[in-house]
Amino acid sequence: MLFNPRPKTRREELYDRRDELERVEDGLRKGLGLVTILGIRRLGKSSLLNVALNELPYGSVKIDARKVYSEFGNVPREALAKLILEGFLKRSGKERARELARSIRGVRLLGFGVEVEVERGVNLYDLLERINSLGERFVIAIDEAQYLRFSNSRYPELIAWAIDELENVSFVLTGSEVGLLEDFLRLHDPGSALFGRPHLEIRLKRFERHQSVDFLERGFDELGLRVSREEIDEAVDELDGIVGWLTLYGYNRYLGLGHSRALQRLKEDARRLILAEFSRLRELSHRYELAMRAVANGKHRWKEIKETVEILEGKRIDDKNFSNVLSNLVRYGYLEKTVDGYVIPDPLVELAFR
Numbered sequence: 001m002l003f004n005p006r007p008k009t010r011r012e013e014l015y016d017r018r019d020e021l022e023r024v025e026d027g028l029r030k031g032l033g034l035v036t037i038l039g040i041r042r043l044g045k046s047s048l049l050n051v052a053l054n055e056l057p058y059g060s061v062k063i064d065a066r067k068v069y070s071e072f073g074n075v076p077r078e079a080l081a082k083l084i085l086e087g088f089l090k091r092s093g094k095e096r097a098r099e100l101a102r103s104i105r106g107v108r109l110l111g112f113g114v115e116v117e118v119e120r121g122v123n124l125y126d127l128l129e130r131i132n133s134l135g136e137r138f139v140i141a142i143d144e145a146q147y148l149r150f151s152n153s154r155y156p157e158l159i160a161w162a163i164d165e166l167e168n169v170s171f172v173l174t175g176s177e178v179g180l181l182e183d184f185l186r187l188h189d190p191g192s193a194l195f196g197r198p199h200l201e202i203r204l205k206r207f208e209r210h211q212s213v214d215f216l217e218r219g220f221d222e223l224g225l226r227v228s229r230e231e232i233d234e235a236v237d238e239l240d241g242i243v244g245w246l247t248l249y250g251y252n253r254y255l256g257l258g259h260s261r262a263l264q265r266l267k268e269d270a271r272r273l274i275l276a277e278f279s280r281l282r283e284l285s286h287r288y289e290l291a292m293r294a295v296a297n298g299k300h301r302w303k304e305i306k307e308t309v310e311i312l313e314g315k316r317i318d319d320k321n322f323s324n325v326l327s328n329l330v331r332y333g334y335l336e337k338t339v340d341g342y343v344i345p346d347p348l349v350e351l352a353f354r
């Protein structure tokens, strides 16, 4: 159903995004070595990725770099190697996985071939080369790939090498902290490993108003729920075109909540979630939160945001330092810089900081 709150895996559950899906699938069919899917949180990056991987006939593995990071405090190559091999094992079976493992130093299959053990010194180049040599396309998808920056291994170099040398291996990277992922990959920086490499970039946008309305109408139709146009309009006014929020509103209605209660519950849950996600930045500096509060309360110009934060902090802030604060908030996707100054791209994030 359209209001299923989990990331979607099948096309029937995916509203629109036909064009983006076609582009991702076409890119991979044509053997592109790198596809990036970018967009702020809750726009459906993971869903798009899931559906594309399910529909294509290739072997693939999906790795959540944020999860690896939260487990290890960085993204070590042996963890990636293990996940890649486990994906391979699931797809191609024990026999082929054993064959593959045998040819790579530092890798073993244990427990009758169902468990993968990888030593610290494992060589990812070796692993990818062996997978490539099997002659079938294999897609390595890394969700929230900006977390790859937390590693001693230089992953952009690895990906650049794979693009050049391995015709059967493709990477798909998604990122919600778009600026961070861009700074990490540096695809357009002549001094970087990935510069000039062929790749496809998909940027997910918010739904247009008419799409959001249509999405809710179809979701309610599917459930046989009668919901008035006024309620749908109000939900879209409050949630904008962020499909993740629209889905949760619909899901709350599905659970039996009335319109106002469904919106209210969503806002409370969203606030908790958003502030928890933000805690990483808050731990770096209290100033990030103050700047967000200033913008949420109607300050949009650099100077007026700075003045507000100075009042809240009770002291003067160095210009350069403050510019860093704002540009980091942009890199993390909490702010967008527009002709009207700095704005918060998600209405519930704005509400959480008001």
Ligand SMILES: Nc1ncnc2c1ncn2[C@@H]1O[C@H](COP(=O)(O)OP(=O)(O)OP(=O)(O)O)[C@@H](O)[C@H]1O
Pocket: 002, 004, 005, 006, 007, 008, 013, 014, 015, 016, 017, 039, 040, 041, 042, 043, 044, 045, 046, 047, 048, 176, 243, 244, 245, 247, 248
């Ligand atoms: N095109 C779509 N049609 C219907 N539901 C969707 C669509 N895209 C996303 N959703 C729903 O929106 C929510 C967020 O989707 P998803 O997790 O794929 O987004 P995301 O961009 O990966 O988010 P995050 O940045 O938090 O990882 C989920 O509940 C998912 O089911």
Ligand SMILES: [Mg+2]
Pocket: 045, 046, 047, 143
């Ligand atoms: Mg996601």
